[in-house]
Amino acid sequence: MSEALTPETPEAVLDEAADEAGEEEPIKQRKNGLYPGVSDELAASMKSGWADTELRGLEPVAQAGYTAARRAALSARFPGERLVIPAGNLKTRSNDTEYPFRASVEYAYLTGNLTEDGVLVLEPATEGHKATIYLLPRSNRENGEFWLSGQGELWVGRRHSLAEAEQLYGIPASDVRELPAALKEATGPVRVVRGYDAEIEAALTDKVTRERDDELRVFLSEARLVKDEFEAGELQKAVDSTVRGFEDVVKVLDKAEATSERYIEGTFFLRARVEGNDIGYGSICAAGPHACTLHWVRNDGPVRSGDLLLLDAGVETHTLYTADVTRTLPVNGTYTEIQKKIYDAVYDAQEAGIAAVRPGAKYRDFHDAAQHVLAERLVEWGLLEGPVERVLELGLQRRWTLHGTGHMLGMDVHDCAAARTETYVEGTLEPGMCLTVEPGLYFQADDLTVPEEYRGIGVRIEDDLLVTEDGNRNLSAGLPRRSDEVEAWMASLKG
Numbered sequence: 001m002s003e004a005l006t007p008e009t010p011e012a013v014l015d016e017a018a019d020e021a022g023e024e025e026p027i028k029q030r031k032n033g034l035y036p037g038v039s040d041e042l043a044a045s046m047k048s049g050w051a052d053t054e055l056r057g058l059e060p061v062a063q064a065g066y067t068a069a070r071r072a073a074l075s076a077r078f079p080g081e082r083l084v085i086p087a088g089n090l091k092t093r094s095n096d097t098e099y100p101f102r103a104s105v106e107y108a109y110l111t112g113n114l115t116e117d118g119v120l121v122l123e124p125a126t127e128g129h130k131a132t133i134y135l136l137p138r139s140n141r142e143n144g145e146f147w148l149s150g151q152g153e154l155w156v157g158r159r160h161s162l163a164e165a166e167q168l169y170g171i172p173a174s175d176v177r178e179l180p181a182a183l184k185e186a187t188g189p190v191r192v193v194r195g196y197d198a199e200i201e202a203a204l205t206d207k208v209t210r211e212r213d214d215e216l217r218v219f220l221s222e223a224r225l226v227k228d229e230f231e232a233g234e235l236q237k238a239v240d241s242t243v244r245g246f247e248d249v250v251k252v253l254d255k256a257e258a259t260s261e262r263y264i265e266g267t268f269f270l271r272a273r274v275e276g277n278d279i280g281y282g283s284i285c286a287a288g289p290h291a292c293t294l295h296w297v298r299n300d301g302p303v304r305s306g307d308l309l310l311l312d313a314g315v316e317t318h319t320l321y322t323a324d325v326t327r328t329l330p331v332n333g334t335y336t337e338i339q340k341k342i343y344d345a346v347y348d349a350q351e352a353g354i355a356a357v358r359p360g361a362k363y364r365d366f367h368d369a370a371q372h373v374l375a376e377r378l379v380e381w382g383l384l385e386g387p388v389e390r391v392l393e394l395g396l397q398r399r400w401t402l403h404g405t406g407h408m409l410g411m412d413v414h415d416c417a418a419a420r421t422e423t424y425v426e427g428t429l430e431p432g433m434c435l436t437v438e439p440g441l442y443f444q445a446d447d448l449t450v451p452e453e454y455r456g457i458g459v460r461i462e463d464d465l466l467v468t469e470d471g472n473r474n475l476s477a478g479l480p481r482r483s484d485e486v487e488a489w490m491a492s493l494k495g
Contacts, residue, residue, distance in 0.1 A: 038144070038148070043144060046141075046144060046147055047141060047142060047144075050141060053158070054161060054163070054164070055160075055161075055164050057167075058164055058167040058168055059167075060167065060168060060169070060170050061112045061168050061169060062230065062319075063112045063230050063319065064112060064168075064169060064170045066228050066229075066230045066231075067109070067110055067111055067112050067169070067170075068170060069228075070109060070110050070223065071110055071120075071122065071129075071131055072128070073223060074110065074122065074219070074220070074223070075122060075128045075129040076128070077219055078191065078216070078219075079124070079128070080124045080188070080189065081124060081188070081189040081190065081191055082121065082122065082123055082124060082186060082188060082189065082190040082191070083120075083121070083122040083129070083190075083191050083192075083216065084119060084120075084121050084183070084190065084191065084192040084193070084200060084204065085104070085106050085107050085110060085119065085120040085121075085122075085192075085193045085220075086104065086107060086118070086119045086120075086192070086193060086196040086197035086200050087103040087104055087107040087108070087113070087114075087115065087116060087117065087118035087119065087120075087196065087197075088101070088102075088103060088104045088107070088116065088117075088196035088197060089116055089117055089196070089197055089198075090116050090151075096150065100278070101114075101115075101116045102114075102278075102320070103115070103116070103118070103320070104193065104196045105224075105320070105411045105412055106193045106217070106220045107119075107120055107193075107196075108319075108320050108411065109220065109223075109224060109411060110220075111133055111169055111171065112168075112169055112319070113133060113135070113165070113168075113169055114320070115135065115136070115159060115160075116136075117135070117136050117176055117197075118133060118134065118135050118136075118176065119133075119134040119176055119179055119197065119200060120132075120133055120134075120171075121134060121179070124188065130172075131171050131172070132171065132172050132173070132174055133165060133169055133171040133172070133173050133174075134173070134174050134175070134176035134178075134179045135159075135160075135162060135165055135173055135174075135175075135176055136159060136175075136176055136177070137161060137162050137175050138153065138158075138159060138160075138161045139152045139153040139154075139159075162174065162175065179200070179203075180199050180200065180202075180203040181203075183200065183203040183204055183207075184203045184204075186204075186207060189212070190204055190207045190208050191208060191212050191213055191215070191216040192204050192208050192213055192216070193213070193216060193217055193220070194210075194213050194217070217418050218418050218419065218420060220418075221416045221417065221418035221419045222416065222419045222420065222423050222424075224408075224410050224411065224415055224416050225408065225416050225419060225423065225424070225427075225430075225433060226430055226431075226432040226433055227410065227432045227433070227434050227466075228432070231321060231410065231434075232432070232434070232466055234317050234319050234321035235321050235323070235409065235410070235434055235464065235466070235475060236475050237276075237317050237321075238276065238280070238314065238315050238316060238317045238321050238322055238323035239314075239315075239323040239325065239464055239475040239476045239478075240478065241271060241272070241275040241276055241315035241317075241323070242271075242313065242314050242315045242323040242325050242476070243325075243476065243478040243479050244271055244275070245267075245268045245271035245272060245313060245315060246268075246311065246313075246325070246327060246479055247493055248267050248268065248270070248271050249264050249267050249268055249311060250329065250489075250490050250493045250494065251493050251494065252264075252267050253303065253309070253331055253494075256287075256303040256331075257303045257304065257305060257331065259303075260299070260300055260301060260302060260303065261285040261286070261287055261290070261299040261300060261301050261302075261303060262285075262299050262300060263303075264283075264285040264287075264299070264303070264309070264311065265283050265285045265299040268283055268285070268311070268313050269283065271315065272315045272316065275315060276315040276316050276317050276318060277316050277317060277318045277319075277320065278316045279313065279314065279315065279316060280314040280315065280316035280322025280323060280324065280413050281314065281322065281324070281413045282295075282297035283297065283299070283311075283312070283313040284296050284297060284299075284310065284311070284312035284313065284326075285299040285309070285311055285313070286299075286301075286309070286310040286311075286312075286458070287301055287302065287303040287304065287307055287308070287309045287310075287331065288301065288302070288303075288304060288307040288308070288456060289444075289445040289455075289456035289458070290310075290458075291308055291309075291310035291328065291442070291457070291458030291459070291460075292442040292443065292444050292445065292456065292457075292458040293458075294402060294403060294442075296310075303331055304331060305331050305332040306331065306332060306336070307330075307331050308328050308329065308330060308331070308335075308339055308457065308458070308459065309328070309329045309330075309331050310326065310327075310328045310458055310459070310460055311326065311327055311328075311329065312324075312325070312326040312460065312462065313325065313326075314413065320411045321410060321411055322409070322410075322411070322412075322413050323409075323464055323475075323476070324409055324413050324436050324462065324464060325462055325463065325464060325476045325479065326438055326460045326461060326462035327461065327462075327479060327481075327486070328343060328346075328458070328459045328460060328461065329486060329490065330486075330487070330490070333487060333490045333491055333494065334487055335483055335486075335487065338453045338454065338457065339457060339459075340483050342441055342443075342454070342457055342459050343459050343461075343483050344483055345373070345374065345377040345441060346374070346439050346440060346441055346459045346460065346461050347461060347481060347482060347483065348373050348377075349369075349370040349371070349373035349374045349377075349405075349439040350370060350437055350438070350439050350461045350463070350481070352369040352370055352372070352373045353366040353367065353369050353370035353405055353406070353437040353439060354366070354437050354463070354465060354472065354474065355369065356368075356369040357429065357435070357437065357465050357467060357471070357472040358429065358467065358470075358471045358472060359429055359430055359431050359467055359468075359469065359470075359471075360428060360429065361428070361429050362426075362427075362428060362429070363424065363425055363426070363427050363428065363429055363435075364425060364426070366405060366406060366435075366437055367404055367405035367406065370405045370437070370439040371392060371397060371401060371405065371439070372388065372392065373439075374397055374400075374401050374439060374441060375388045375391045375392050375396075375397040376388050378391070378397055378400065379391060383400070383449070383450055384396050384397065399449075400441050400442055400443060400450075401439065401440060401441060401442075402440065402442055403438075403440065405437060405438060405439050406435050406436040406437045406438050406462075407435060407436055408424065408433070408434065408435050409434045409435055409436055409464055410434060415434075429467050430467060431467050431468055431469050432466075432467065433466075433467040434464065434465065434466050434467070434475075435464075435465055435467075436462050436463065436464055436465070437462065437463055437465055438460055438461065438462030438463075439460070439461065440458065440459060440460035440461075441457075441458070441459050442457075442458040442459075442460075443455055443456065443457050443458070444456075461481055463475070463476045463477070463479075463481070464476050
């Protein structure tokens with residue numbers, strides 16, 4: 001990886017005030033850089049000889065009409081108030097390297113823009129609000145920023161001009177570097193989405209309150225409970241890519257046996273990066289007893305014939321919508337008798353949960369239906385003393401079921417998390433909502449309360465459900481679920 005000339009990566013090599021006065025600020029050099037400085041002749045050369053690369057006649061991004069409607073709903077909820085929604089900044093991974101940037105969900109949902117340092121501001125107007133998207137403009141070529149700054153375009157790539165951004169997102173665009181000073185002078189009520197941009201928050205520190213800002217975050221979280229047509233389409237794209245990623249994994253299980261769970265993780269990641277933006281969350285590639293660890297993301301264990309592989313993974317689209325699918329697969333392609341017994345119980349529980357997903361049903365109905373089936377099986381197997389109603393009332397099944405049976409899905413894998421309890425967990429399902437149904441049974445390797453043959457077996461089956469006008473649509477139906485169908489599917493993929 002090459003080294004930029006400026007270790008502190010200022011947005012401009014020259015201070016604006018000094019520039020106006022005709023005085024140049026010394027170029028800040030990397031402590032151990034190989035070049036001592038920039039000659040006047042080189043600086044002059046780098047200023048000229050560049051073609052005009054401005055893009056004109058750009059088509060708006062696919063979701064531009066939808067983001068406009070979302071901003072209108074936000075405007076109607078908070079009339080007369082200035083609303084500030086930042087994208088966030090780059091985060092340092094180590095020294096002078098950064099993590100890949102992912103825009104805040106709130107910002108991406110309202111703009112469709114995914115670049116770092118952006119800020120959406122809704123200024124109160126006579127009618128509604130005037131929206132402005134504040135972005136970094138093209139790198140400055142006059143002062144050398146484009147090639148001397150660590151975030152200059154010759155180092156990290158071209159970014160859109162403000163004029164291009166206006167065409168793409170349908171929002172007037174301005175230079176974000178001017179925004180903090182403008183916000184400091186702002187008057188009237190202000191709300192900001194916290195936790196993404198410290199400089200923006202500092203500029204508003206005397207104008208906002210935690211309570212008011214929390215109300216803004218809650219509203220934006222609840223707005224995403226019901227997906228529009230564009231979002232439903234993106235979720236289906238994410239799931240379709242995920243299905244192909246699962247197929248990729250099955251085809252290379254022999255290589256995973258020869259290496260480790262990391263081969264599975266890398267195989268799925270390749271599909272995610274080729275067809276999408278990234279994985280939507282850390283892939284869980286849990287073989288053998290690791291399947292009993294709910295969020296096993298170390299993925300450094302062995303993959304053995306005769307064991308089960310619990311693969312919980314999802315592709316994230318370029319618009320940041322993620323799938324979240326789980327299958328528990330026999331590494332050698334065939335379930336043992338005890339594995340099939342446990343798997344079929346989880347399958348039956350999931351069937352009951354899926355059947356409960358329909359408009360007008362309580363959100364928690366699918367969870368209750370699945371848990372009832374699992375509790376019945378645990379009583380039948382002699383692991384719990386009935387009746388089933390007593391088990392459920394006391395939550396005794398949770399020793400082996402552990403988690404809730406699903407969650408909302410969207411731009412976050414656990415979407416809408418800031419929504420009020422009464423509109424989410426205690427709410428009612430509506431067409432357009434998207435949620436997972438994912439019951440599981442987990443018998444820890446050191447659990448002395450179950451027969452030895454159960455120990456170390458973990459099973460989860462998870463699908464992504466879109467609530468429709470007359471029931472639901474399983475977005476991940478392309479992956480087999482029933483045990484015999486899973487075996488036949490695996491056999492066909494292995495040739």
